[in-house]
Amino acid sequence: MTAGAPAGPAGPGPAAGLAVETHGLTKRFGRQNAVDGVDLAVPLGSVFGFLGPNGSGKTTTIRVLLGLASATAGQVHVLGREMPRHGRDVLPRVGALVEGPAFYPYLSGEANLHRLDTANRHAPSSTRAARVAAALERVGLSHAAHKKVRAYSLGMKQRLGIANALLTPRELLVLDEPTNGLDPQGTREVRSLVRSLAAGGTTVFVSSHLLAEVEQMCTHAAVMSVGRLVAHGSLAELRRAGRAHVRVLTPDPAAARRELLRLGMTPDGGSDDDGVTSAVVALMPDDAPAPEAIAAALVRAEVRLRGFAVEEASLEDRFVALTGEGFDVAQ
């Protein structure tokens, strides 16, 4: 975020290498801040997971990014241009699937795409048929091109929505909960489509309330909770930020706690496992001694070790800690 143009009077300029950048993005509805001071940085070429429980402000943020709603405060740059001021230049380069496109159920998938393409004044009519065919092919719907949309499954409709977003080449694709309501097969199809689009160089910004989905598709993620961004970075960075802890099984919990404290850790109260052995769990700070040094120190302090383990925090532990809510980790 530091490689930007010099700050101008209107605030910082867009940083190079970012598909989406926001500073202090805020959207208020009445007295509620649905989006509250959000600073987003979506690297070009990333698959960016925008994760958060229902109602945390994801759709509102996306609507502001796409110029469908105005921000109460803050700056937004999409593909390096300030929004909504440059929407006319930027939006033709952005494909979006937000709240599902409206298709005519009595028209075929192909006819629906023709109709939607006609409405795009930037789309040349001479190449329409070829572009519609290519988009259907891209999402694996060529075989159903002539089928009426009312006979499509939800997954097929969702893929048709993505095909619509792909009718003209896009640098950025914004998908709001693209697998919502899909069965496992439909979910897998959409996921693999997202991966193949990203492999072709498109930046994909995808919102989800499913942690597992973000872990499987995304290179980067941001986590929203009650309108605020509570974590942001590559998946590897987010995983690293989760603290490891040690778990000690011992009949001497008081001595174990004293020694762990002396080593700079914060042990919990300890739980009685079987009336004889207790489990003492302590968070490991960044500068904690190596696990073998901790174990050796415990033994020197005459703590009888019946078990010793270092456990990494899972991404799920971390997100639950950040949002105070459990994520639905179902497929």
Ligand SMILES: Nc1ncnc2c1ncn2[C@@H]1O[C@H](COP(=O)(O)OP(=O)(O)OP(=O)(O)O)[C@@H](O)[C@H]1O
């Ligand atoms: N047009 C609106 N008027 C008033 N409040 C709104 C409006 N749109 C959204 N909100 C409120 O803003 C908050 C954030 O909603 P938003 O739809 O952005 O969340 P979300 O994370 O996308 O959740 P979901 O996955 O359920 O759509 C919610 O409390 C919602 O009720």
